[in-house]
Structures are given as C-alpha cells and as structure tokens.
Amino acid sequence: MSDPRGFLKVRTRRELAERPAAERVADWFDVHSEHGAQPWTAAQASRCMDCGTPFCMTGCPLGNIIPEFNDLVSQGKWEDAYHRLSLTNNFPEVTGRVCPAPCEHACVLAIHQPATTIKNDELTIIDQAFELGYVTPMPPQRLTDMTVAIVGSGPAGLACAQQLTRAGHTVVVYERDDAPGGLMRYGIPNFKLDKHLIDKRVEQMTAEGTRFRLNTEIGKDISWDDLRSRYDAVIVAIGSGVPRDVAIPGRELEGIHFAMDFLPDTTRRLSGSPLKHDISAQGKHVVVIGGGDTGSDCLGSCLRQGAKDVTVLQINDREPVERPEGHPWPTYARTYQKTTSMAEGGTYLYDTDSVAFSAAPTDASHADGDEPAGVAIEPRLEASGFLADAEHHVTGVKVVTVGPGADGPRTRQPGTERILPADLVLISIGFAHPDTASLLDQMPVELDTRGNVARDDQFATTQEGVFVCGDAGRGQSLVVWAIAEGRSCAAAVDRYLNGSTELSSPIAATDRPMALPRTR
Numbered sequence: 001m002s003d004p005r006g007f008l009k010v011r012t013r014r015e016l017a018e019r020p021a022a023e024r025v026a027d028w029f030d031v032h033s034e035h036g037a038q039p040w041t042a043a044q045a046s047r048c049m050d051c052g053t054p055f056c057m058t059g060c061p062l063g064n065i066i067p068e069f070n071d072l073v074s075q076g077k078w079e080d081a082y083h084r085l086s087l088t089n090n091f092p093e094v095t096g097r098v099c100p101a102p103c104e105h106a107c108v109l110a111i112h113q114p115a116t117t118i119k120n121d122e123l124t125i126i127d128q129a130f131e132l133g134y135v136t137p138m139p140p141q142r143l144t145d146m147t148v149a150i151v152g153s154g155p156a157g158l159a160c161a162q163q164l165t166r167a168g169h170t171v172v173v174y175e176r177d178d179a180p181g182g183l184m185r186y187g188i189p190n191f192k193l194d195k196h197l198i199d200k201r202v203e204q205m206t207a208e209g210t211r212f213r214l215n216t217e218i219g220k221d222i223s224w225d226d227l228r229s230r231y232d233a234v235i236v237a238i239g240s241g242v243p244r245d246v247a248i249p250g251r252e253l254e255g256i257h258f259a260m261d262f263l264p265d266t267t268r269r270l271s272g273s274p275l276k277h278d279i280s281a282q283g284k285h286v287v288v289i290g291g292g293d294t295g296s297d298c299l300g301s302c303l304r305q306g307a308k309d310v311t312v313l314q315i316n317d318r319e320p321v322e323r324p325e326g327h328p329w330p331t332y333a334r335t336y337q338k339t340t341s342m343a344e345g346g347t348y349l350y351d352t353d354s355v356a357f358s359a360a361p362t363d364a365s366h367a368d369g370d371e372p373a374g375v376a377i378e379p380r381l382e383a384s385g386f387l388a389d390a391e392h393h394v395t396g397v398k399v400v401t402v403g404p405g406a407d408g409p410r411t412r413q414p415g416t417e418r419i420l421p422a423d424l425v426l427i428s429i430g431f432a433h434p435d436t437a438s439l440l441d442q443m444p445v446e447l448d449t450r451g452n453v454a455r456d457d458q459f460a461t462t463q464e465g466v467f468v469c470g471d472a473g474r475g476q477s478l479v480v481w482a483i484a485e486g487r488s489c490a491a492a493v494d495r496y497l498n499g500s501t502e503l504s505s506p507i508a509a510t511d512r513p514m515a516l517p518r519t520r
Contacts, residue, residue, distance in 0.1 A: 003074070006046030013047075013114035014040050021344040025303045028190040028270055031340045036127045037078075044117045045073035051108045055330040056118060059106030061484040061513070062088045062095075063506045066103060066118055073121050082129035085122060088506065090159045090483055093130070093197045094184055096123030099480045100293075100337075102513065106330035130200065137207035140168040146497045149174060149231040151218045154182025155479050156470025157237030158205070159486030160493075163503050165210045167494050172231075173210060176217035178273055182239060184479070186264035187294075189301050191340075195267065219438025228443060233465050233493050236439070236453055237486070240431040240471035246289060250357030255394040259294050259428035266301045281307040285421040287397045288312045289354055290428035293339070298426045300341030310346040311420055315402060315410065318350045332513060353402045353412060358419055359392035397422045434472040450475055457509050459489040460496070467493055473509065481513070 003009070016034045018024075024031050048070035056066045065084055072081035085092050096119060107115035129135050146169045150157045153175040165171045179185055181198040206212065218227055228234050243258045245251070261277045268275050281302035288298045291314030302310045319336040327333040342348065396419040405411025433451030440447075446454040446462040452475050453461055453468040460467050469489035470482045484507045494501035 003046045004050070006043075006074070007049050007109055007113070007116075010043045010047050011113060013117060014044050015117070016120060018340060018343075024191065025300075025344050028266075028304060030194060031191050036131060037076075037124055041121075041124055042074045042076060045070045045121050047109060047113075048074070048116045048118075049109055055106040055108055056103040056116070059330060059332065060103040061481050061507050061511070062487070063484075063504075064088045064103065064122070069125060070116065070118070070121055073125060078125065078128040078132060079134050081125045082134045085125050088504070089122075090162050090487070091155060091184075091201060092122050092126040093201070094155065094193060095480050095483070096120070096126060097193050098188055098293075099478065100332075102332045102478075102480075105332045108330075111329055135200070135204060137204050138166055139208045140166055142168050143170070143209075144168045144498070146170070146233070147172070147231045148233045148235065148493060148497075149227050150235045150237055151227070152182060152237035152239060152470070152472070153177075153180035153212070154237060154239050154470060155184055155482040156239075156472075156486040156489070157182065157235070158201070159483045160235055160237060160469055160490045161210050161486075162205055162208070163487055163490035164493060165205065165208050167490070167501070167503055169494070169497065171210050172213060174213045174216050174218055174222075174227075176215065178215055179271070180212055180214065186267050187260060187297075189263065189266055189297050190270055191300060191304070192297065195271065219442060224439055224443035228463070228466065232497060233467065235489060235493060236434075236445075236461070236466065236468040236472050237470045237489075238434050238436075238472045240433055240452070240476045241435045242432045242451075243427065244429045244432050246354055246427055246429070248354055248356050250359060250394065253357050253359045253392055253394040255423060256357060256425040256427070259288070259290070259298050259426045262426050263294070263297060263301060266305070279424070281305040281310075281424055283308055284423035286310045286424045286426065287420055287422040288426045288428055289397075290314070290430070291316075291348060291350075292428065292430070294430075295426075295428040296339040296341045298428055299346045300339075300344060302424075302426075303341070303345050307424075311422075312346060312348045313352045313354060313397075313399065314348060314350050315353050316350065317403075318348075349399070351402050352399050353410075355398040355400050355412075355417065357394050357422075357425065358396035358398060360395045394422055394425055396420055397425060431471070431476045433475070455509055458492040458496070459485075459509050460492065465496070467496075477513075481507075485509075 016032045018031050019033045050067045054067050069081045069084045101119040103118045104115040109116055148164050148169050148171045150161050150173045153173050161171045161173050180202050185198055257279050262279045265275045282305050286302045286307045288295045291312050295312050299310050319334050321336050323333040398419050401413045401416035402410050403413055448454045453473050455461055455468050455473050469485040488505040488507050491501045491503040491505035494503050
C-alpha cells in the first residue's frame with residue numbers, strides 16, 4: 001500500500017458531485033457532474049487499510065481484489081488497476097454505477113469511519129480505461145470445436161458469453177429484443193446507466209468472437225428442442241421475468257401497469273426503437289407501489305416525463321440511518337440511502353399499504369355515476385366509488401397505514417384509510433420467477449419450489465447439456481450476483497465440454513448474499 005496511514009490522514013469520504021436536480025430532470029443524461037479521475041481520487045483510495053483479512057472481498061460475490069486495485073488507484077496506475085479489476089469483473093462500468101456496494105458494508109474501516117469509496121474507485125478505473133484506450137478485445141488464442149447457445153443477454157448471459165468465448169468456444173447469444181443488454185438496457189434508465197457503455201462492451205465482445213442473434217425468441221422463432229440439437233451446450237439466462245402483482249379490488253382498471261412495462265419504453269423513446277406499451281407519465285398523478293431501486297427508477301423517469309406529481313408507497317418503515325443491531329458488520333446492512341431520484345422530487349410514504357384502486361368512468365355517458373349496461377359493480381365497493389371493471393380508468397389508490405398491532409408488526413391501523421389521486425399506477429414489487437412456459441412445453445426441466453429453473457452445484461438443469469444462470473436459477477437478485485453467476489456457469493460449462501477448466505468460478509450455485517433477514 002502506498003500510504004499505510006492513509007485512513008488516518010483522510011477521514012472524510014468524498015462522493016462524485018451531482019448536477020442540480022432542477023437541471024437533470026430536464027434531460028436523461030448522467031446525474032453526476034464529475035466523471036473519471038478527480039484531484040481527490042488518489043487520496044480517497046488511500047483510505048483503504050489493506051487489511052490482513054479483506055472482508056470487503058467476502059462482501060462482493062465477484063471476489064474483486066479490492067485492496068490491490070485501491071492501491072493502484074492511489075498511485076494513479078490506471079492500466080494496472082484496470083487489468084486487476086478485469087480479472088474478476090466483466091462489466092465494472094455497470095456495477096460501478098448501479099451496484100448497492102455490499103463490499104463497502106463489509107469494509108473494515110466502516111466499523112468506525114465512513115467506508116472506503118470502493119464503488120467509486122471501481123467506476124473511476126473503468127472510466128479511465130475507456131478514455132485511455134485500455135479496453136480492447138481479448139480474442140482466444142485458439143478455438144475449440146465446441147458450440148454454446150446462451151438465451152438471454154442480461155448481465156449473467158453476457159458475462160457467461162464473454163468468458164466462454166475467451167476460452168475458445170463458439171458462442172451465440174440469442175436475445176428477443178432489438179438490442180442486447182437485458183435489464184441493463186431496458187430496465188435501468190439512461191440517467192443511471194448510459195446505454196453507449198453497453199454498446200461499447202458489445203462491440204468488444206463481437207470483436208472477440210461472440211455472435212449475437214437479436215429479435216429472436218426461443219420457444220417461438222426457434223424451439224428449445226431445436227436449439228439444443230444445434231449446440232453442444234445451452235445456457236438459460238432469461239432472467240426473472242414474471243412480475244409480482246397486487247391482488248386488490250380494482251386491479252383490472254386501465255392505467256395500472258407493471259414497472260417493467262413502463263421503464264423499457266423510456267429507453268426505447270430515446271433510442272428510437274419501437275414502443276411496446278407506450279405508457280407516459282406526462283401531466284399525470286402517479287403512484288408507484290414499491291419503494292426499492294426499481295421504484296426509485298420509476299420516480300426519476302416519471303419526473304423527467306413531466307408527471308404532475310409522484311408518490312411512492314413502501315409497506316415497510318424507513319430504514320435506519322445507522323447500521324441496526326440485527327445487521328452486524330460485516331453483513332449487508334439495510335440502511336437508509338437517499339437515491340438520486342429521491343433528491344429530485346416526489347413523495348415517499350413509508351408504512352403504507354395499498355387497499356384498493358378507485359375509478360371513474362371513461363365515457364361521458366357514465367360521468368353522472370349511473371351504472372352502464374353490462375357492468376357489474378361489487379356492492380361493497382359501489383358506495384365508496386371503487387369500481388372494478390376494465391371499462392374504467394384508475395383515478396386513485398386507497399391506502400392505509402400499517403404498524404405494530406395485535407395481528408403482528410404489519411397490522412393495518414384503523415382510521416388511517418385515505419385515497420391518493422392517481423392517473424397512472426406503476427407496480428414495482430419485484431419478480432416472482434422466470435417465464436418458463438415455452439421451456440417447460442418444449443424441453444421440460446424441473447423447477448424449484450419458487451418457480452425458478454432447478455440446477456445442481458454445477459449450474460446444470462435436469463436436461464443433459466442445459467445449464468442455467470442468473471435470476472432464472474437464483475431468483476431476483478443484484479447485477480453483481482448475475483455477473484458472478486455468469487462467470488461461474490461459464491466455468492461449469494467449460495468443464496462439461498472439455499473435462500477441465502481454467503476459468504474462474506467466484507460463487508457456487510447455492511451461495512447466498514452475506515445478509516440477515518429483515519428484523520422489526
């Protein structure tokens with residue numbers, strides 16, 4: 001380490017400066033005003049303690065060699081830092097922007113000081129590497145005669161593809177959308193992750209030999225059985241695409257959509273791609289059900305579209321600012337983190353549950369409240385104006401405060417019901433499992449109890465030569481876990497094809513994040 005007393009000399013953590021909120025909500029560019037190496041970057045990296053036992057590396061599923069690349073950053077050795085980081089992470093330009101940084105929660109310095117800026121150091125390394133021309137294709141030295149098909153081009157599929165291509169296999173990635181990237185492209189807004197970064201990686205991968213087949217849906221354009229017959233191995237990396245829903249009265253009303261029907265079109269509008277749902281928040285009262293990262297992305301996107309107002313509902317209470325007792329170091333602590341979108345506007349309502357959706361008729365003939373012919377209205381909802389027919393458009397969300405009570409910690413509090421105005425409702429409460437309908441029909445695999453594709457410790461499914469990685473096998477998780485899954489699955493497939501492998505395998509299929517359940 002360049003300065004063993006760095007963490008004593010620099011005790012203040014410095015973050016990248018952000019553009020004024022009023023300025024950035026008028027465009028879709030990166031929210032930060034600073035990029036790349038800054039005058040203070042080396043000093044921040046010098047705060048790394050080079051611990052004898054670097055717990056930060058156990059917090060990261062990729063096993064990034066954090067003390068070493070921090071030391072190189074503190075010395076300004078950007079090329080060495082890039083190569084060190086690239087040993088373990090295929091897409092640091094993504095994790096450096098959207099990962100919640102479990103490594104920083106495990107940082108030893110975080111016991112008594114703000115953690116080392118690991119995430120920003122990682123981001124700075126890759127930004128410098130792109131700017132200085134260090135990111136170049138790494139084609140294999142020799143080719144095998146083995147072929148691999150990867151279905152899905154999200155972070156798991158792309159990481160798996162890059163690893164197997166560099167091992168010498170002929171890899172073809174199938175993607176049903178018009179551009180690769182999966183949720184990195186169509187789930188994360190541009191103000192968090194500019195899509196030219198994904199394009200740069202795809203260009204690198206194409207130059208290395210990875211082939212992409214876009215606008216191709218396996219199970220429809222090509223059957224799963226046919227795909228398996230063409231390739232020596234098939235990898236299922238389709239993500240966890242079935243969203244969780246809310247089963248409350250009025251769900252059938254118009255104007256209620258899943259977040260993942262809304263967010264992709266925000267990217268398509270900017271890229272000029274055909275829209276699939278054409279949902280807009282312009283001039284509307286918006287209610288977002290679910291206060292996680294996706295809910296925050298919906299908030300920022302709605303504000304940029306010109307929403308009249310945005311309210312985000314979170315059924316849990318607001319996380320504590322300090323690490324709670326139930327999440328001791330070095331586990332990942334659920335602490336309050338104000339996202340960039342939260343700083344731009346909108347209202348967050350914590351301890352708030354949705355009860356029903358209210359509606360008004362969509363045609364003028366029904367504006368006086370008379371029941372139109374053929375519309376059945378539930379008696380218990382009629383008096384309060386809650387209608388549950390698809391001919392009506394949502395106008396509000398009935399909510400209630402939840403808190404400790406006789407029935408448990410999430411008890412609805414009597415007398416707290418109220419209606420929030422809503423012309424647009426976005427459901428953002430996560431995903432249940434992957435969409436496996438065509439897979440089960442054409443090439444049956446076993447599923448686990450949660451509806452994910454079952455696999456053994458080598459990422460293999462119950463079909464010979466068929467593997468699964470990412471959210472399709474693990475369930476909904478983080479980008480950093482998806483990349484780790486892709487790398488580990490690639491090692492397993494390489495071993496299956498060659499009998500041995502030199503590819504790294506950072507995690508096992510059964511590994512789980514170092515975190516504890518939420519406590520109340």
